Amino acid sequence: MKNLLKKMRLTAAIIITKLAVIVLRLLNRGGTTFPGKIALKICPNILSELSDKFRVIMVTGTNGKTTTCRICAGMLDKSGIKYIANKSGANLASGITTTLIDALSLTGKAMVRTALLETDEAAFKTVAPKLKPEIIIVTNFFKDQLDRFGELYSTLNYVRDGILSSPESTLILNADDSLCASLGQGVDNPVFYFGFADGVYPETNFSSNNDAPYCMNCSARYEYSSVTFAHLGHFKCPRCNYERPEAKIECTQVLHYDNLTSTVEIKVPDGKFAVKLALPGLYNIYNALAATGLGYLLELSEKDIIHVLEGFETGFGRMETVNVMDREIKMILVKNPTGFNQVLRYMMTQNNRCVVTLALNDKLADGTDISWIWDVDFEILSFMQNKIRFFYVSGDRAEDMAVRLKYAGIDEELIRIEHNENQLIDKILAEAGENETIYILPTYSAMLDIRQVLKNRFNLKDFWK
């Protein structure tokens, strides 16, 4: 009787959720979280119920989840594995539930068996034990949304808790990140580390940003034989000897890099190959390495892995490019100091004259505490002031951003505040010359607002997905 009731609940949850998805689609509202919320209400244990139906691959970590997921999707395609994946905005329990139910028939049968799930770090703790993922990829840990997560170490512990209750999962972890690497210490899970070989990262690290300089076991200061960026590198604790673990997937040489691509040598357990990544920003090599780890576990041939890595070029992080009135608009999501610093470094490598727009919101999705903008190295922008026509600041906290720029040494005359998105778009298009670049760097909810305006104004249909 009890079993029957359970089954009925599950069936009801599935049917109602599927109906909700259909209705929302008909209304042209791509609802990705609401249907899952209903399902969780009807059947709170639904994720556990669904776990047997799917083979789950989870990607979590603070930066690079979306890009890593996209390259992983390429690896699955290449293996001929049919899969479902969630949208990056739907990486909490509700969004994941929607995604999984969407892949079921009305009778509850999985029409696709594999699920590739980008998972929010805090949600990971509860979702992973229920879904029993076969593979868990963790990209890195940087300070991000402290108002929500509390502290960096609590974020790490959320993920650690999730992993401790998933002893069967194979882990793909960043060896160069002392926090991330620690997830593989003292567990019985099979672990594949990825990272850069000592000293091969070609850029000097001019950021002052180090989120974790002290040993998490014994509090001594780490010694580094090389640093890639932020706190990533070949660390070693002089007191307790905790050190960067050996990496099975490793970038052993950076053969060439320019502002759009890099050519690297990657070592896997049974060989080495060179590959040209059409991804700007050296930090994206980390995302490529993480996905290579998945390719390796899927037993893809070297040739196939290269094919996927070379074919991936939809942009970095979430850069989206669109041409409007002969001006190139590049929209890049920014959400924390490490990611923002990488975007600034990328901009430094570009030669075009440009207009820079910074849109800072403080809604829940953005993080309600905006103090992190003071950890971004805006000071380097003064090196490219001659290339930048104007800085536009927008969003709920435009004025805070304006002050940040002023104190970074940007000429106040170049800073313009514009809250109205329509007028903002008019102004930046008018200020940028023909064939010049317009950078729009928004936080999450500001990005949604600006996208909507661009979409309506220029009749751009889903140029970003």
Add this chain to the structure above:
Amino acid sequence: MYKLTICHLYPDLMNLYGDRGNIITLSKRCEWRNIDVETVTVSLNEEFDYEKYDIIFIGGGQDFEQTIIQDDLMRGKRQRIIDAAEEGKVILGICGGFQLLGKYYKTQSGSEIECVGALDLWTCSSEARLTGNLVFECDFLKSQTTDGYVVGFENHSGKTYLGEGVKPLGKVIKGFGNNGDDGFEGAVYKNTYGTYAHGSLLPKNPALADHLITLALLNKYPEFQGLDPLDDKLENLARTSVIKRVLADKS
């Protein structure tokens, strides 16, 4: 030419909420007035010779990092910080740095972690996190040009209580403040200031930044007449726009 030396204590450990924005602000506002300024960092196992410094700053850290500096503080820096405060050095402690300047921190289990003790206040750990925008009113900042309102962001689980020996920094207009109960925020003793407001605090509260710079200059140059005004259009816009939004928010 005037010269100030700013000491940033434990910048690698206590910079949780963009605290370096406060240092940037103090330096820039001196620079723009042709006041020579030098910033020195002092961290673990490094000498803290407070007499060399005119302004001493300590920011907030995560629990992990606060436990790391605990030993270092107690080993030698502690007494020097107390001496600096007694001698009237300008000191600013924010969030965790504010708590550390107090006498002790009482954990959930009831044990007391000893702190610097430069300020007569103490902090008790609480279940709830007090998080959100914070607006408070400082009488000493009121002038013809400013209302004395200070705005920042608070995020702390400790509740701080003030003893007889300190005065509150301000009255809470919106937010929790020291403990969410008595309506006060921060503490002042001589020239030592503590507050939960980060954000960063000083960039968009230029009156407070200038107040600290003025005190430091008066300490060093008794003949000092007062700061030249700066064009604070953007800073004040940032300050008033947040205050307006925060006060309009009914929640």
